[in-house]
């Protein structure tokens with residue numbers, strides 16, 4: 001029989017046995033017992049609308065994904081040293097969603113592991129060490145990924161910028177971001193710094209749901225490639241149709257990276273991540289040292305991944321993200337007309353940000369108030385950005401117009417309380 005501990009007991013056990021810096025949302029944490037589609041159900045019987053979890057991409061506990069995992073787990077789950085169909089089938093189906101020449105996949109088990117591998121590949125392929133990353137970014141919890149995550153090394157408990165990491169300034173729409181990027185690249189080359197790679201999310205999540213201005217990645221990619229560096233796009237949060245107009249958010253910028261990093265939504269919660277690269281990068285990475293990840297590409301993970309791709313297709317979730325996103329963005333922009341605290345509403349599809357600032361002052365305290373009041377009203381949200389003043393919206397793609405109405409109406413009510 002499944003035992004359910006009460007929240008207090010769970011907290012006591014966590015305090016006894018789990019590292020103290022494992023974070024919890026909310027001062028009064030929520031105790032969840034089950035989930036379905038875009039709803040989470042708490043132990044006290046309350047239902048919460050999930051506007052923020054981009055892992056259960058096609059909806060929490062989607063029956064098709066659950067069934068695919070159950071069936072494969074009952075038949076075979078082993079490593080990639082044996083031939084099995086799922087790996088080859090998933091690799092083929094996954095690469096079919098990416099533009100040429102991105103055709104080679106390495107399966108791992110998380111976004112951090114995938115970014116770690118992408119960095120190692122870029123360093124091996126170029127014989128260089130330095131990495132150019134976006135300021136404010138987060139790419140993972142491993143040593144090499146923390147080292148390129150300004151969000152961490154410049155944040156609480158961080159030990160500062162490592163010497164082989166270089167940062168690109170976050171684009172500020174009020175300045176000239178392309179000029180700023182060019183100047184930064186020029187500065188690096190004057191210092192004789194030739195990075196192995198430039199890495200960025202296609203839309204910056206920890207940076208505050210920031211959409212790069214048109215031409216941004218093209219400018220940076222050209223400059224990096226002209227000095228023999230590679231371009232890595234982290235699609236861990238933004239991929240698999242979430243951006244609406246495109247299946248991969250980098251496509252919104254008309255660029256094709258050398259390496260793409262995947263994670264979170266890939267298995268709808270089943271732990272799976274991947275690096276997809278060009279044949280040229282894969283060949284340069286094949287130095288004779290074998291690549292092996294015990295759990296990476298196991299048949300159950302591949303079955304989960306295949307089921308996710310199938311559901312996105314069958315339920316038209318990319319288009320749904322586009323339409324729901326447009327509708328929600330319109331609602332939020334109407335709200336912006338009435339509420340001075342909303343400085344900007346931005347994003348693509350169901351990857352949106354609402355920036356709270358007034359007279360150029362970031363409003364983090366108000367953001368925290370909104371998050372807590374939304375929770376009291378049964379809606380889960382969170383804030384992000386270097387100033388913690390951006391409400392981020394990235395729900396499961398089952399989220400529709402009705403839920404968009406609920407979100408904007410409740411936000412409207414709460415903003416009036418400020």
Ligand code: PMP
Pocket residue numbers: 110111112113115138139140141201205234236237263264
């Ligand atoms: N890249 C990005 C953009 C992320 O948001 C995250 C996780 N928040 C990671 C990488 C790391 O993924 P994981 O937690 O699966 O290791």
